Amino acid sequence: MARTAAQTRATAAPTLLSIGQVLARMGPEFPDLTPSKLRFLEERQLITPARTESGYRKFSASDMDRLRFVLGLQRDHYLPLKVIRGYLDEMDAGRQPELPGAVTAPSILPSERKFSRDELVREAGATAGLLQDAVSASLVVASDVFGEDALTMLKSLVELQRSGIEPRHLRGFRAAAERELGLIENALMPVSRRKDAASRARAMEMAREIADQLEIVRSSLIRTALGRLDS
Missing domain, CATH: 1.10.1660.10 (Multidrug-efflux Transporter Regulator; Chain: A; Domain 2)
Structure with a gap:
């Protein structure tokens, strides 16, 4: 028809x-x-x-x-x-x-890789002792399974160790990170009081943006200090 x-x-x-x-x-x-x-x-x-x-x-x-x-x-x-x-x-x-x-291809985005302690040490080119020192300095959270953030941290610690900088020298970084978190939480307080999903999404977006700006401030201060070393 x-x-x-x-x-x-x-x-x-x-x-x-x-x-x-x-x-x-x-x-x-x-x-x-x-x-x-x-x-x-x-x-x-x-x-x-x-x-x-x-x-x-x-x-x-x-x-x-x-x-x-x-x-x-x-x-x-x-x-x-x-x-x-x-x-x-x-x-x-x-x-x-x-x-x-x-x-690059969004349709095949992988989930975060996970590592055992031995895998983490091997992937980072580190030693078990360096990982333990990083945990003791609160730079890496103690666990049986680690994510990619831990791998990135441990790789950086390997490079710093070659310059004579050990995890114990970086204990203050954890305290600084906690202070930055406090700044972010205070800034988000007006939004985080609202419990709807849109407010939670907005709070997470604001938190990331504030963290990005704090990173810029920190990097700028370090570059300025390095400039004084050259003078």
């Missing part, structure tokens, strides 16, 4: 999902996703759903893929939204940027 024009248009039209349908589909994978968090991500220009004439948001298949990618990077790689947005902007411009902490 011949198809009517209306039937043809209905079949050809892409399926658009409402916010409720998005939550139903994404909820099992991202249980913290809420309407307010979707609006927050839209405000940060990470997703751009279409709008009906009445103003309702409608999500296409590509919107869903983009949303899943953003939420996955937040959850699995703890990347700031600013970094994720910059990566997406580059991709939208037709370039192939490398995302910090991830491989």
Whole structure:
């Protein structure tokens, strides 16, 4: 039987999902996703759903893929939204940027590697004694299984040891990190009082941005001090 024009248009039209349908589909994978968090991500220009004439948001298949990618990077790689947005902007411009902490192809992002004590020591080119000294100095958290942050730390300690700097010399770094954490917590207090998912997402984003700025301050102070050594 011949198809009517209306039937043809209905079949050809892409399926658009409402916010409720998005939550139903994404909820099992991202249980913290809420309407307010979707609006927050839209405000940060990470997703751009279409709008009906009445103003309702409608999500296409590509919107869903983009949303899943953003939420996955937040959850699995703890990347700031600013970094994720910059990566997406580059991709939208037709370039192939490398995302910090991830491989180029977003569909095959790996989970964080885990290491036993022996594996960690071997990967870092360290000794068991250096790892124990790092734990004693509170630079690495004692555990039977370690993540990539511990590997990065231990590799740095190996290089510092070659210059005569031992973990015991760096005990003050832990105290400094705790003071920085206190600054971040105080700055986030107005937002962290609110317990909704959007506020939690905003607080985590702000925390990462503040930490990035504190890192810039610390690096700048060290460079200034090094400049005095040259003079």
